[in-house]
Amino acid sequence: MPHIVILGTGFAGLWSAVAAARALDEARLSRADVRITVVNRDAWHAVRVRNYEPDLRQVRVALDDVLAPIGVERVEGEVTGVDFEHRQVVCRIRGTRHVLEYDRLVYALGSQLLRPDIPGLARYAFDVDTFEGGARLNAHIAGLPEQPPAPGRYTALIVGAGLTGIETATEMPGKLRASLGRVAPAEARAQVILADHRPVIGSDMGEDARRVIEKALACLGVVTRTGVSISAIDGGGATLSTGERIAAATIVWCTGMRANPLSQLFPGKRDRFGRIPVDRFMRVKGMPEIFAAGDAACAVIDDLHDSVMSCQHARPMGRFAGHNVVCDLLGKPMLPLRIDWYCTVLDLGPWGAVYTEGWERHVVATGAAAKRTKQIINCERIYPPRSRDLRQILDAAAPVVQAPPPAFG
Ligand SMILES: Cc1cc2nc3c(=O)[nH]c(=O)nc-3n(C[C@H](O)[C@H](O)[C@H](O)COP(=O)(O)OP(=O)(O)OC[C@H]3O[C@@H](n4cnc5c(N)ncnc54)[C@H](O)[C@@H]3O)c2cc1C
Numbered sequence: 001m002p003h004i005v006i007l008g009t010g011f012a013g014l015w016s017a018v019a020a021a022r023a024l025d026e027a028r029l030s031r032a033d034v035r036i037t038v039v040n041r042d043a044w045h046a047v048r049v050r051n052y053e054p055d056l057r058q059v060r061v062a063l064d065d066v067l068a069p070i071g072v073e074r075v076e077g078e079v080t081g082v083d084f085e086h087r088q089v090v091c092r093i094r095g096t097r098h099v100l101e102y103d104r105l106v107y108a109l110g111s112q113l114l115r116p117d118i119p120g121l122a123r124y125a126f127d128v129d130t131f132e133g134g135a136r137l138n139a140h141i142a143g144l145p146e147q148p149p150a151p152g153r154y155t156a157l158i159v160g161a162g163l164t165g166i167e168t169a170t171e172m173p174g175k176l177r178a179s180l181g182r183v184a185p186a187e188a189r190a191q192v193i194l195a196d197h198r199p200v201i202g203s204d205m206g207e208d209a210r211r212v213i214e215k216a217l218a219c220l221g222v223v224t225r226t227g228v229s230i231s232a233i234d235g236g237g238a239t240l241s242t243g244e245r246i247a248a249a250t251i252v253w254c255t256g257m258r259a260n261p262l263s264q265l266f267p268g269k270r271d272r273f274g275r276i277p278v279d280r281f282m283r284v285k286g287m288p289e290i291f292a293a294g295d296a297a298c299a300v301i302d303d304l305h306d307s308v309m310s311c312q313h314a315r316p317m318g319r320f321a322g323h324n325v326v327c328d329l330l331g332k333p334m335l336p337l338r339i340d341w342y343c344t345v346l347d348l349g350p351w352g353a354v355y356t357e358g359w360e361r362h363v364v365a366t367g368a369a370a371k372r373t374k375q376i377i378n379c380e381r382i383y384p385p386r387s388r389d390l391r392q393i394l395d396a397a398a399p400v401v402q403a404p405p406p407a408f409g
Pocket residue numbers: 007008009010011012013039040041042044045046048049050051052077078079080108109110111112128129130164167260262293294295296309310311312313314345
């Protein structure tokens with residue numbers, strides 16, 4: 001029986017699996033005709049984009065709620081290699097090596113935070129890259145009142161003022177305030193610093209959106225430090241390349257993402273983010289039985305632009321990869337992915353958000369109006385149905401491109 005194996009259950013992998021099940025259902029085939037198996041290191045679909053939030057209870061969806069009703073098998077294990085010649089995935093399940101044979105593979109192992117080799121970074125810096133990272137950060141902040149008094153006990157330094165760093169920084173005053181609520185007012189001096197080696201904050205966002213971001217940061221009392229580089233981190237703070245010291249008990253590293261290091265296994269070229277080039281059908285160039293989607297892959301999304309490492313692109317890439325892998329297996333025509341719009345809705349904490357349209361990032365909404373859109377995206381639009389209803393789950397994975405999220409105000 002043919003076997004489709006999908007690696008990863010993030011936005012790309014989960015939607016690949018559901019779309020593959022949908023395409024088989026459409027072809028009136030069942031799992032007795034074609035097996036679909038996903039491999040992921042844990043039992044969750046991680047809504048990774050919410051890891052900076054103060055309450056992480058809703059940011060993971062149990063995979064079994066989505067995959068069991070549609071007959072997709074699930075392997076909980078760490079992928080350690082792929083033998084392309086023998087069509088085998090190697091993974092470690094509870095310490096034991098396992099091999100899975102595939103006929104078609106969808107590679108969707110995503111990306112991870114870029115961690116340069118800076119002394120102390122691995123040991124002392126926090127992150128919001130994974131659920132575990134976000135949860136560790138929130139537990140640390142909640143535990144600050146129990147730490148011995150020291151300079152910088154209530155200072156948070158966020159390093160990297162791209163989108164993730166800005167979202168982390170704008171949420172941080174509220175997190176620190178909640179923690180400080182439990183200590184004497186004399187001690188209650190919280191400070192949030194957002195630092196970047198570039199000359200401006202939010203350098204990819206364009207001038208108009210940057211003005212909005214700066215206003216929000218000022219309103220929230222977030223201090224910015226641009227043109228600075230970190231040379232070392234320790235338990236009490238960070239040292240800048242100039243020798244200046246910033247005392248901070250909380251340092252959050254947010255300096256960008258790179259494709260999963262397993263992407264290095266693929267022969268051929270990768271882009272500057274380590275991504276594997278795929279064609280418009282999400283097929284890895286030169287490897288006809290392998291598809292890739294999400295942050296691990298790079299597709300030309302319209303006539304001019306490469307896909308961006310984002311859930312905005314990972315979800316449709318996943319849906320098309322899953323649909324097309326079945327079409328390819330069944331000898332049917334595949335569907336090309338083309339996305340004619342691009343937008344960014346950046347959370348700015350209690351201040352609101354900023355919604356930009358187009359690659360030029362034209363600002364269309366700010367403040368509370370944009371925040372309404374952000375909440376629709378983060379809490380509804382990007383979630384799979386959790387009803388366990390087969391038809392509802394399959395219908396959500398149709399290989400179509402959604403309209404942009406609504407703009408209000
Ligand atoms: C804090 C934060 C905020 C963000 N905000 C936005 C936003 O507002 N808008 C937006 O569009 N994007 C945003 N992003 C980016 C977005 O989260 C990613 O682009 C998206 O998650 C990519 O989806 P993916 O499925 O390709 O990869 P991932 O989400 O990285 O999923 C990969 C999956 O593979 C699993 N995996 C990885 N390696 C292995 C292995 N060796 N073995 C087994 N399993 C493995 C992982 O556990 C995971 O389940 C944000 C990211 C972060 C961290």
